[in-house]
Amino acid sequence: MELHLLNRSSKTDSSFSVTHNSYPHFLKVWHYHPEYELVFLEKSTGTRFIGDSIQKFKPGEVILLGKNLPHMWLNDDIYFMKEKDKSAEAIAVHFKEDFLGGDFYQSPEFAHIGKLLKRASRGIRFPISKRQNIHEEFMSLFVKDPFLKVMSLLRLLNKLAKQRNYELLSSAGYLNAMENQGNERLDKVYAYVFDNFKKEVSANEVSDLIGMNPSAFSRFFKRTNRKPFSQYLNEIRVGYACKLLLENENTITQVVYESGFNNVSNFNRQFRKIKQMSPSEYIKFHKEGI
Structure with missing residues (x-):
């Protein structure tokens, strides 16, 4: 994107x-x-x-x-x-x-x-x-x-x-990433993540995309975004999952795989870590207004 x-x-x-x-x-x-x-x-x-x-x-x-x-x-x-x-x-x-x-x-x-x-x-x-x-x-x-x-x-x-x-709305760590707009390598990373977060994405393939070795990319991304690449990717996926959860036609299991997670337990763990509530609690909070 x-x-x-x-x-x-x-x-x-x-x-x-x-x-x-x-x-x-x-x-x-x-x-x-x-x-x-x-x-x-x-x-x-x-x-x-x-x-x-x-x-x-x-x-x-x-x-x-x-x-x-x-x-x-x-x-x-x-x-x-x-x-x-x-x-x-x-x-x-x-x-x-x-x-x-x-x-x-x-x-x-x-x-x-x-x-x-x-x-x-x-x-x-x-x-x-x-x-x-x-x-x-x-x-x-x-x-x-x-x-x-x-x-x-x-x-x-x-x-x-x-x-x-x-x-x-956006995370506090994202603000630091904004300071790097115009950085061609980071722009490529953000665009690639938005286009591919629904499928498996590894730090290795992203580092290849911008011509860096994986270790250097890991340090570079964490320094500029104040979070590891894996956390940034999970936050994008959980954000998209939140949107899917509020659409009545989706079950939680469908949301897990549609948002890029490969199993339910990891999805639940990452969701609670980022949103401080479970997926079912999130649905109840937004649909019942509690």
Whole structure:
């Protein structure tokens, strides 16, 4: 899965952009950009890839992405069928960290928003309840008055910064990997893993891919990612397994092999290690809301 740099800068005289996207399906491109991205999902379902996080998405969720964090919203297969009358809709806001000035978030009044943006380096999902009227707040961003538009964005960021219920998406170790974007060898490794994690992948074949011996590759990968290659691979597989577990047609045994694990016991062990709960507990937690 090749990583692309996209231009998300404002094409108007505004310091940030707000768009209402409505397509048969979302852009099927693994990409990143220097702007922060704030998204409200209005319609459609599928799989959300953010850093090394792989999860199902559904309408009503709010996502805040930090600068240069790779991501992709991949709609379910039904959205790519021409005979199906489906649409994918979202409101997306893109802004640079310094769009209000370099020291803006250092002031006491806005320091909490600065902390929110730091957390966004891993990607944040906010489970919004219906009573919060978050959609109306996103719609207020389309006001024509530029001053009111900025105030609407600050009011929205203020609300999200005060939310106690949120989920950090990609792993902490992934942040260090992001610092190496543009490193041709690492880009090849990440792309290869995303394309092949469902089958057997060895450190030897990956090291051959980038012209390093296995020992040197092991040291190189651990130094740049702060985790062994095997752990990184298992985290990708468990992330994909989480997505499969929430699809009703899959049994846990099917998920084990579809996500790249070769036996149930190893899957259960790695899943608990990464998610701090068993696969069945994960299903119950997300489907019953406990």
